[in-house]
Amino acid sequence: MTDLFTKFDDLIKTREDLLSTGVTDPFNLVMEKVLSPTVAICNGRETILLGTYNYMGMTFDPDVIQAGKDALDNFGSGTTGSRVLNGTYAGHKACEEALRDFYDMDGAMVFSTGYLANLGVISTLAGKDDYIILDIDSHASIYDGCAMGNANVIPFRHNDIEALEKRLKRLPEDAGKLVILEGVYSMLGDVAPLDKMVPLAKKYGAMVLVDEAHSMGFIGENGRGVCEAQGVIDDVDFIIGTFSKSVGTVGGFCVSNHPKFEILRLVSRPYVFTASLPPSVVATAATSIGKLKHAKAKRDHLWENSKRLHGGLKKLGFQLGTEDPQSAIIAVIMPDLEKGAAMWEALLNEGLYVNLARPPATPANMTLLRCSLCALHSDEQVGEILGMFERAGRATGCID
Template sequence: MAILEKFAHLRGAYQELRSQGSDPFAVRFDRILSPTEGLRGSKRTILFGTNNYLGLTFDASCIEAGIDQLQQSGTGTTGSRIANGSYDGHTRLERELADYYGRAHGMVFTTGYQANLGIISTLVAKGDYLIIDADSHASIYDGARLGTAQVIRFRHNDPEDLRKRLARLPATGSKLIVVEGIYSMLGDAAPLREIAAVKAEAGAYLLVDEAHSLGVLGQKGRGLAEAAGVEDEVDFIVGTFSKTLGTIGGFCVSDLEDFDVLRVACRPYMFTASLPPSLVASTLQALKRLRTDPGLRARLRANSRRFHAGLEQLGFRLGSEPSPIVAVIQEDRDLAVAFWNRLLESGLYVNLALPPATPNGSAILRCSVSAAHSTQQIDTAIAMFAAVGEELGVLAPQPMAATG
């Protein structure tokens, strides 16, 4: 058998998807104009699929910090920190992250994916137990696959099922529970207070992936653990720079003693080239903006509520309470693909998520709201959803607004 023949089923599904219109896995923007707008050919397109929650990708101070460090330190490090050494920015970013979260230790990875891959696969080993939410992100599942601990899944956002599964485990071995602050597909938050209580009862450890909740939840924007008031019960917080902070990279913070031993135990950290100094500098400035400008979070919350309420009023089935992730659920896959294509043709870019990568086998038009979206852009996006929904028979025709 040819080496790629094993992917024949994927190739067939992909070709069928492309035959229905644009390729959702290869959307090309010829130019990005701002955090909320791009050009596809000559067509201006509103961006509602970028995770650019605070809109910091075009922040002047973040750009200036990156350019300055690019000129001072060059384009890259050309190796891992274990082999090539750390730059001042790497250690400063780790200190700033630890300080922001009120933790003793911080560790920076080259991507958010690697942060989960490395931390999860390293913390628990043979004889230990890794207990993960069934709807966990791919990076969490891949961390589980890379490690050697026994993996147990519990029902999504179900603390009682978690309790039952923990009760069945032997007293030996470490137990690590992994959940997410905000889940990336439906935008729902974990019941973290209840999960933290189960963790304490079982004598387990708790890791929270705050990738989509950093800068979104909590009085200081630290995420769900802060918002739920259970930061003291969370042993490890993992996150990414590629969403709220607008750059790339990942991190883990913790108070556990001997945390730094992970630097020589965690293979995805040891054997990956470290972040370029320019990206580190931009991330440091973005973190400063997050810490000193609460107005960014206020605008994000207001925009999220406005967009969610507008789609809800139209009659769409949505995935969760208002959050920056607004999932429009479609039961019919082909209808969802047609809907996504019509939105793109109209000048609105959202994400198309299809089974088996989605919860409950649903097709999802996944939208992400930014603090940088204007009220006009939000209302325009709602109107586009309404127009396509009527055209495809998803919505009943909307009544005409009164005039005169």
């Protein structure tokens, strides 16, 4: 009998070799208690959180929490049904209205996760006779959406404008084409040149979908993401996002001005055949989105945090994923997985949690310590973080 796990043997060995060194399992950390958006109890000690995607610190906002409690009291714990059956409550419609208002767009659909939003929209829009042109560093949910729809997938080199045009030039003029980009790429925290890529896609007759999961809330004058910041939001056909980053809860969405957008509710399988979000979740999301619209002070502080941490780590001698700070994600490049795991554990022992990211999830087979800043990290905490990186870096030999 063929063991269906055989294909994972190399990964199993890599994991066993790593754990045999005595390092704490970096992919199985338990947060015993969360004290705030920036602090939790991990392994029995108070730990600064620098790897949670809680960019705008909305998880403990009093208005957001109260909205969730009220919805639990009034609507119960769940819908027990999909959106097209019994799973659309007043809160789901209110959440979609909050999204339409936030993005100033006509259409909004809420999915049960951000992953399902990409899966549902991409797989439904582009079928086997259509073409999807995407950045090679696209998120797994984007690739899975492409596979589910069975479209012809044509990747191009990361953030390479010329490579995108070469791919577009080769395609039949009358073919259905969808260009998929991300505002901020989650591994290195770098920003796409949407101001050049979106017009290029339109020139060759392609529709454009932009995933703004890691930029919604803090990039752009109103927090609408890189599309807004680079002045192309009105030219993009679909924006995908998630509630699990800046919004501070769980869920996903798509917004669009396309006049036929609403038909997706009846033809998108990951929307039709999935239970809808609990009333408490959409209530927290709608409340959070409403507050993010007026969160300029938070956005400004988050940018200051990003600039200070990026500059401080660079000065200490760490190799970073971007030359300049471009988002709330700062990636620290490690020599290899073993050294990365040692540095991760040293930081945890200092009282700092970051993400250890490894191949194949990372570009160019890099091992990264991925830092995700929060608008509620204080100036004092950023100073502490730099001190922790310096001590851990010297102890592990990652810096001189």
